[in-house]
Amino acid sequence: MPFISKIQRQSDYRSFPPNHPIVIDNGGSYFRIGWAGESEPRVIFRNIIQRPRHKITGETITVVGDHDPALLKYFDCTRSGPRSAFDSNVVYQFEIMEYILDFGLDRLGADQSQINHPVLITECLCNPVQSRSKMAELLFETYGVPSVAFGVDAAFSYKYNQQLGICSGDGLAICTGFNTSHVIPFLNGEPVYEACCRTNVGGYHITDYLKQLLSLKYPHHMSHLTWEKVEDLKMEHCYIAKDYASEVHLFQKGDKEAEEKTRSWQLPWTPTPVEEAPSEEEVARKAALKEKQGQRLREMAEAKRFNRINDLENEIRDLEMLLQRLRNASEHDILSILAKTVHTSQQEVESALLKATQSLRKAKGEPVENVEKLDPSSVDRYNLISIPDEMLTPEQIKQKRKQVFIKSTSEARQQKKQKQLEEEMERERQKKLEEERRLENPEQYLEELRAKHRDLSEKVEQRKRFKTNGGQTNGNDNGSGGVGRGERLNSSQRERMRLLTTAAFDRGKEEDTFGAKDEDWQLYKLMSRDNDDDDDDKPDPDEAELARVSSRLQEIDPTFFKPEVGSSSAEAPRFRPLTKEDFQIILGVERFRCPEILFNPNLIGIDQAGMDEMVGVSLRRLPPKGRGVEDRMTESILLTGGSCLFPGMRERLEGGIRMIRPSGTPIKIVRSSDPILDAWRGASAYASAMQFPQQTFTKMDYYEKGEDWLRSYRPRYTI
Known part of the structure; x- marks a missing residue:
């Protein structure tokens, strides 16, 4: 099967004789494989696999160990997480274990169909017989291994350090592995499995x-x-x-x-680029460019205005000539003259002339009077308003009401526009005066603006609390700051409750005669008017002024957005550029x-x-x-x-x-010479001893005695 790996394949596999053992340290974190008698394993990789899919074709590959980062360009490695053959420290996924062994033996240079070398493989302490028998079956049936030996990795590490003189024959081995931690007592160089202890933390x-x-x-x-x-x-x-x-x-x-x-x-x-202050030459160049662009825009606007004036003058001249012809023509000729134009009557021509004159005066910058007042056709348009209803037919009365509505609406619109114009002029004047005050004494102006902001904030907050809790206690203060339901009602709602209570009280005193009088039914109208006297929906001038002051402070005070202690109207902080400290763990x-x-x-x-x-x-x-x-x-x-x-x-x-x-x-307490590789080195030294074949069991023994014989299999580490 194809493998994706950066590990080089060994080329000297055939130089070793068939009786030379292969040593495998099958750890929960890393898989190490090499030859007995050597001091270093030949191949080391993480004991995991991944099965990513190709981003385009959907083909699945098997990645053993750490994947190559180059695979991320072609394969989706994020949706297939790493999988291990271990549950805690016991091998239970032998399908994954087969991928691991295939890869390890392939990198060692072996032909996977037939392994003619004995194998020494490590296992966990007190490995269940089911896991050991499945491992033996995998090695014998799949790879054709002639003989197999099992051993505990911590025991090999202890024996290796005992040979180095670091520890003695009687002692304790504390092994902190990837998934578990063990304590193994040793007596006369042999582990005492009955006294071992394990914790599932690693x-x-x-x-x-x-x-x-x-x-x-x-x-x-x-x-x-x-x-x-x-x-x-x-x-x-x-x-x-x-x-x-x-x-x-x-x-x-x-x-x-x-x-x-x-x-x-x-x-x-990557630090945010700091903008350097432009030089005086750059400022002057930008100002000249801006002035040049502004001059060009002004010239374009002036040319557009000149063309507009010419068009209006030509239109007025044509309308005056048309109006002169209409005045000098007979009634029969008027219809033929108007048929050649877009107008339908002489009054319409006069109205168009008046509007064109107003537009011309506006384009020239002259004061413009109300068209409604100057339009002579308005008299004909509202000719029924001044006539009494007694002198009009029903159809004319309808037309009169329509004229009254149109005229009142038009006048109201004009009055609203005039009022808005006056208010805008007043605001501009106030703004100009306020700017003059600021330029005279900026510090005093800023302090007054801050004080006004505080006062308005307190006033708005107090009004909100008043609306929520009621304006008075009404004797319902219970000492805990709470208020009754009646204190949370507005004035119209309290009036409605009073009417309901009065009606119920009157009905209980005497005979029920409610509804006999027409005035009784007016009570329903009064009770249904919940919000007639309610001013909750009316715009609050203090809130509008507070918004204006806040906007002004935002323009001239750079520290306005900083939250103040006890201030409920503090604004959100401004955006802060990310610094080096923001990218530190x-x-x-x-x-x-x-x-x-x-x-x-x-x-x-x-x-x-x-x-x-x-x-x-x-x-x-x-x-x-x-x-x-x-x-x-x-x-x-x-x-x-x-x-x-x-x-x-x-x-x-x-x-x-x-x-x-x-x-x-x-x-x-001493530490082993190499806590990570001592287990493999101890197993390598153990497999290179002359007595090692006596500690193995062959394929023939496996076929004759079966997996039950593995239950009592216990190698001796002192050989």
């Missing part, structure tokens, strides 16, 4: 916890917080606190020591809070023991014959696994063990 949970905290803290930078980057931040900046409570208290105070322990990750950021308390789950798994909702408690549990589980060596075992505690690389791990673990052990107990 490096994966630390990275996931850190990713969650940073995503909540910086939700606008979630696209940068990829799993790989958070993993790098964890290994680079996280540490184990010697005393978690005191470390949290240190960051709560926020003193200098906390600032020194804070780290930051700068994201890609700050790691403060997260540096030690995330690795703390190794000692307190309840921080992420896992009710299990921490690493220091696991040591005490393992020591208590030792068989009776081994309890006398507890002191010797605490003198040789080996830390292995990727998570033991955190600074402060050894000191924190030693302090936790001293709290659960008797006073004076000797405790020595």
Whole structure:
């Protein structure tokens, strides 16, 4: 099957004899494969697969390990997340495991159809027999492996460091893996599986916890917080606190020591370009260009105005000539003359002449009088208004009412326009006076404007509270600041309630005679008028003035938008350009809070023991014959696994063990020479020993004895 990878394929596979073992460290995080006897694995990649689809053709490929970023151009890697063959630290997805083995053996240079070399593969502590039998079946049936051996990765690491003299034959191996953490006691160089202890917390949970905290803290930078980057931040900046409570208290105070322990990750950021002040020559050039453009626009406007005046003069001349012809012509000729024009009567010609004259005077900038007053046809248009109704027919009365309506509407429109013009002129005058006051004393003017804004704000807020709570307590003050329902009603609603109450009281006193009089039915009209006297919908002049003052302050006061304490009318802050600090990921308390789950798994909702408690549990589980060596075992505690690389791990673990052990107990904690690769190196040294074939089981044994024989399979690490 085709693979997408940047790992080179080995070319010396056929140079190894058939009895040379292949060593596989099948970890939850990384897959390592190589030859027995070597110090380094040949191929290392992440123990995951992805199956993205091509963006155009929809073809699916299999990507083992970390995908190549170049794939993002052609394949959609975002919709297919990484998949692992592990559930916790146990292999259970053997379809994925087959992809992993295919890729690893292919990169090693092997022919996948037939593997003629023995295989040593690591497994988790106390691996279930179902997982072990499926793995044996996969190796025997699919790849034709002649013999297989299983071993615990932490045990190989402990034995390798024992050969280096770092730890002794009796001791404890504390392995912090990707999905789980283990404590394994060793007696005479062999692990005591009955006394082992496990917690389902590992490096994966630390990275996931850190990713969650940073995503909540910086939700606008979630696209940068990829799993790989958070993993790098964890290994680079996280540490184990010697005393978690005191470390949290240190960051709560926020003193200098906390600032020194804070780290930051700068994201890609492009500063906003700063506009330099233009030079005097540039200002003069722009002013000259602006003046030139303005002069051109003025010339165009003047030419347009001149053409408009010429057109109007020609139109007036033609209308005057037409009107002169109509006046000198007989009644029979008038109809023939008008038939050649767009006009239907002499009055219409006079009206068009008057309007054209008004337009000409307006174009020349002369004062314009009301056309309605000067239009002689208006007398004919409203000829029935002054005649009494007694002298008109019913049809003429209808025409008279229509003329009255049209004339009143026209006059009201003209009055409204005149009023608006006067108000606009008054506003311009006030604005001009206000600008003169500002230029005379800008500071005093600004202070007066601010004081006016405060007074108007308080007045508007007080009126709003008055509308909400009522204008008076009416004796209903209950001492808690609350008001009754009647105090929240406006005046018209209170009047309606009074009428209803009075009507009900009158009906209860005497015989019910409501409706006998016509005045009784007027009560319904009064009660239905909820908002006749209500002034809630009327425009508030104070609010309009407040809006005007706020707009004025916005123009002349750059600090107006800053919110003030206790001010309910503070405006929203202005837009602030993003700075370098806005693109920083700050790691403060997260540096030690995330690795703390190794000692307190309840921080992420896992009710299990921490690493220091696991040591005490393992020591208590030792068989009776081994309890006398507890002191010797605490003198040789080996830390292995990727998570033991955190600074402060050894000191924190030693302090936790001293709290659960008797006073004076000797405790020595050491870290393996290479916590990540020591498991593979120990397995490589184990497979290169002469006695290794005695620790394996062959394909023939598997066919004869079946998977039940694997239940009792337990290799010896001291060979």
